[in-house]
Amino acid sequence: MRKLHKQLAAGAMVLSISLLSACSQDTVKETAKIKLSQDDSKVYVGFSLDTLAEERWYKDKDAFETTVKELGGEVKTLAANGVDSVQIKQAELLIAEGVDVLVVVPHNAEVSAEIVEIAHKADVKVISYDRLIKNADVDYYISYDNKKVGQLQAQEILKKQNKGNFAYIGGAETDNNAILFREGAMDVLKPYIDKGQIKLVYDQYTAEWKPETAESNMKQALKANKNDIQAVIAANDGTAGGVINALKASGLKIPVSGQDAEVDGIKRILAGTQTMTVYKPIQAIAENAANIAMKAGNQEEIETTATVNNGKIDVPAILLDPVAVTKGNIEDTVIKDNFINKDDLE
Ligand code: BGC
Secondary structure, X not given: OHHHHHHHHHOOOEOOEEEEEOOOHHHOOEEEEEOOEOOOOOOEEEEEEOOOOOHHHHHHHHHHHHHHHHOOOEEEEEEOOXXXXXXXXXXXXXXXXXXXXXXXXXXXXXXXXXXXXXXXXXXXXXXXXXXXXXXXXXXXXXXXXXXXXHHHHHHHHHHXXXXXXXXXXXXXXXXHHHHHHHHHHHHHHHHHHHHOOEEEEEEEXXXXXXXXXXXHHHHHHHHHOOOOOOEEEEOOHHHHHHHHHHHHHHOOOOOEOOOOOOHHHHHHHHHOOOOOEEEOOHHHHHHHHHHHHHHHHOOOOOOOOEXXXXXXXXXXXXXXXXXXXXXXXXXXXXXXXXXXXXHHHO
């Protein structure tokens, strides 16, 4: 609304109202769509984020918005604080404001299918960003090789500890990525589990990816196993932080994985309490997504490199490569790429 007032005051608002109709004859519903952009000729992109809870999403937001603008588009981002109904309402709002394309980081892989339906009725294409929207006619999907993320986590932990009792502290089960991270990790652990060399004594997803929940789950795991746990695969740096708090309280120092190359995660790697993290170059996903969004908005052809089945269709996709970061390559990865500022680590 603030933007609207500003534009009205400046007398610069371009208002284009078009009537949209639903595809089926008997359910024809007409919606007024008002393009609230300063320049009607520009592609207007909506970015719908589940959350800004983790550090990475600020980077995604910044890089995505900057690239859309550089490519000549306009962009508006809304974050839903992890509430499905809010995310759907915000998507509706963006559509009503006349976005040409919607880029969505879904809170819930299944529930967000509704956003795709609503968007398509308004002739707005949907790009699934980082997390896959399941069972919907999603137009494009841009992410990382998420199974590989889980594989890297397990591989690095195995280099430090390849036998004994392991705990798996996952992400939010409502996030398709959390399922893929776990699958990737289990693929790597399976031969060791089959041989009896490793025993998975605790295996839990973490509701809403909350570090506090990861901490209390880890405490429960330690209690149930009388502290006899030799390694933990935690799905991201947030959950790793929770796990490491629980370990500290029990006086244990064992290998723990993470993901996202957050400042705190890197600090813990330097301090020796966390074994690894996974660096996913945010600039690359944001730029690719902005590119696809602008092309989709201009009805241009879009090149993808993979397809990912989401339970309904094979979604044209681009999957980027994640990188394992340990003490030995912090300098050559996240510092070199300016993903992390060295001063922030002091
Ligand atoms: C992302 C991770 C992030 C997690 C929690 C996942 O879908 O891929 O990078 O840590 O969500 O927001």
